Amino acid sequence: MSEFPFTLQSYPQAIIHFDGDAFFAAVEQSIHPHLKGQPVVTGKERGIIACASYEAKALGISRGLSLHEAIRLCPKLKVLPSDYETYSLYSKRMFDIARRYTPMVEEYSIDEGFADLTGLRRVHHTSYEEMARRFQKDIQSELDITVSVGLSLTKSLAKLGSKFRKPAGFTAIPGADIENFLKLTPLDKVWGFGPNTVALLTKYGLKTACDYAVRPEEWAEKLMGKIGRELWGELRGSSLYPVVTEEKSSYCSISKCKTFTAPSSNPEFIWAKLVRNVESAFIKMRRYKLRVRKVGVMLRRQDYRQDGLEIRLSRPVAVTRDVIPAVREMFEQLIERGTAYRTTMVVLGKLEPDGEQQYELFEAPAQVEKRRALSDAVDAVNERYGKHTLSLAPSLFLSQNRQTARDDQPQRKSALLGGETRRQRLRIPRLFLNV
DNA sequence: TCTGGGGTCCTAGGACCC
């Protein structure tokens, strides 16, 4: 075991991680200044806290808490529905600001990202630390929200840095400080160490990230495979995970699930929910010009036990209705009459670019084309008038069912873009296609 | 944190082929 394993160079690579502080709530406060300093949460549409402002967190309100409970803790709580369009707009601006400093920016999620500043000191006539601090200041002055920033030699270390002080924190970990920093870092803070890994490492007597990083590399690899070896290197300051600039433009799988507020044992209701999941998943799939070869269905019971089935389709499919018979079949096999369920889920796997149409041996191409044309027309209508304006007939059940009144509430659209959906404005009723 | 919704990657093991 080496006595001092970490690099002493300050920044052979300079990578920052930035993380929006209570991002959704902060954006709401930025748009609605009267909410500043107030306990604000988002997630009204689901009845669960999606994001809590720091004022709300101070009152013991956190993500995942039910709205009921939250309001009991704080009757003055300001509860807002999530407004993803506006959050995305802020997100985009945040990344654009980062790109003023370097083209190497990774949009890791809506509210956090990485940027590789390596080699750009001369361009900006300043140190890495100063660049990172300027970036942080730009965000605050231009967007009126704060980010916490970590600067170090690798993505893993930068991420530890940005978590170290929050909100609006700044933590730089140059090479010479790595060892001391890791001594202060419990294992579960490390990006990639989940509960199982932490439990395993604890068995070996490890407590801090430093305990891990001073073990021999082979030990790390033997115990935890590839990821174990990579994290070992990252924590010691060798950059193994590159900052990924390419925008994500495709998916390997698309899934949709929905938990009903009250579990149900009504097969028609559960089927309708499942069909709605399928429609939503297919809409997203077609938006990315993909088609599917494998479909999975999962039902979760009231007691959280779940079973699922999966099938390979005989040809790749892009039209929702074409997959309904297969989904129905799986549903029939899975559902137990009299059992209460709380969640339906569909997974579209084996996605591929939607190109040349394939036909089955005994399938009439004209029929396939017709269904395809109908499907495109439905997409066009929904694009124009709002999602699920036109949907498959089983959903009819949902509109008649009071349990789902929540689904029909007008979706709150971006405060900046304004307005209800066109369908709502024009008072067009929802329409349904026979399956 | 008793459980929301959406993803990715890795590994072990089986099937199949030469």
Add this chain to the structure above:
DNA sequence: TCTGGGGTCCTAGGACCC
């Protein structure tokens, strides 16, 4: 017919992330 070695592909399931 048995034996052995080696490669590839696919799948299921685990673990982790936001």
